[in-house]
Amino acid sequence: MGKHSIDLxxxxxxxxxxxxxxxxxxxxxxxxxxxxxxxxxxxGPNGRLSLADARLNYQIFGTSRPGWRGEGRPPGREDLP
Ligand SMILES: [Zn+2]
Structure with a gap:
């Protein structure tokens, strides 16, 4: 842990x-x-949600599911890839 692993x-x-x-x-x-x-x-953890749909939802709602709107947080500078 603590090692930089871009994929994960x-x-x-x-x-x-x-x-x-x-x-x-x-x-x-x-x-x-x-x-x-x-x-x-x-x-699994994402149920019936596909990654493609989750990305689209994120663009629209700011979270991967419409029902989770407001439950995410805005990304900070430390989150930049
Ligand atoms: Zn994310």
């Missing part, structure tokens, strides 16, 4: 380096499969 630290949804499995910015939970088949919802 950068949220695949919002792109910020939050270093948390459940992103505090967009609330997406990184299931470790990142960008493989972003259109496919795979269950």
């Amino acid at each position: 630290d950068v949220c695949p949804c919002c792109g910020y380096r939050t270093g948390d499995p459940t992103c505090p910015v967009c609330r997406w939970t990184d299931d470790g499969r990142a960008d493989a088949d972003p259109e496919v919802a795979r269950g």
Whole structure:
């Protein structure tokens, strides 16, 4: 831990380096499969939400799900990749 690992630290949804499995910015939970088949919802922590949809939601609502609007936090300078 503490080692820089770009693949694991950068949220695949919002792109910020939050270093948390459940992103505090967009609330997406990184299931470790990142960008493989972003259109496919795979269950697990993100349920029926696909990464492609989560990214779209983030652009619109600021969180990976519309229902989580307001539960994320604005990204800070320390979150920049
Ligand atoms: Zn995120």
